[in-house]
Amino acid sequence: MKELICIVCPRGCRLTVDDDLNVTGNFCPRGAVYGKQEVTNPTRVITSIVRIEGSDLAMCPVKTSAPIKKGNIFKAMEEINKVKINAPIHIGDVIIKDICGEEGVDLVATRNMEAI
Numbered sequence: 001m002k003e004l005i006c007i008v009c010p011r012g013c014r015l016t017v018d019d020d021l022n023v024t025g026n027f028c029p030r031g032a033v034y035g036k037q038e039v040t041n042p043t044r045v046i047t048s049i050v051r052i053e054g055s056d057l058a059m060c061p062v063k064t065s066a067p068i069k070k071g072n073i074f075k076a077m078e079e080i081n082k083v084k085i086n087a088p089i090h091i092g093d094v095i096i097k098d099i100c101g102e103e104g105v106d107l108v109a110t111r112n113m114e115a116i
Helices: 029-040 070-082
Strands: 002-005 014-017 047-053 059-064 084-086 094-096 107-109
Touching (some): 002 029, 014 029, 047 070, 070 107
Parallel strands (some): 047 084
Antiparallel strands (some): 059 107, 094 107
């Protein structure tokens, strides 16, 4: 049996997931989905920054385009920390394609960064 706090909405329901993946304590159906996923295959969206050259700022904010496996977070951060990009960059530009080998999950820019 595993106890979790649901992070799907601000309510923060206290969930209990048993060995048969029965979820209790959820106030809405989204909590049940979250509880099952968190026990079977936890994932997270990564938000971070990468170095940028040729811009008035030294760092550009980025995030993964979809959640990645929780076990790949440190590997992804190693990849992110090695990256240096050049301005201009626009929201949605792919910085790293298929991060950590997760097909279809890219690291993308979340801010426009113009060249100086």
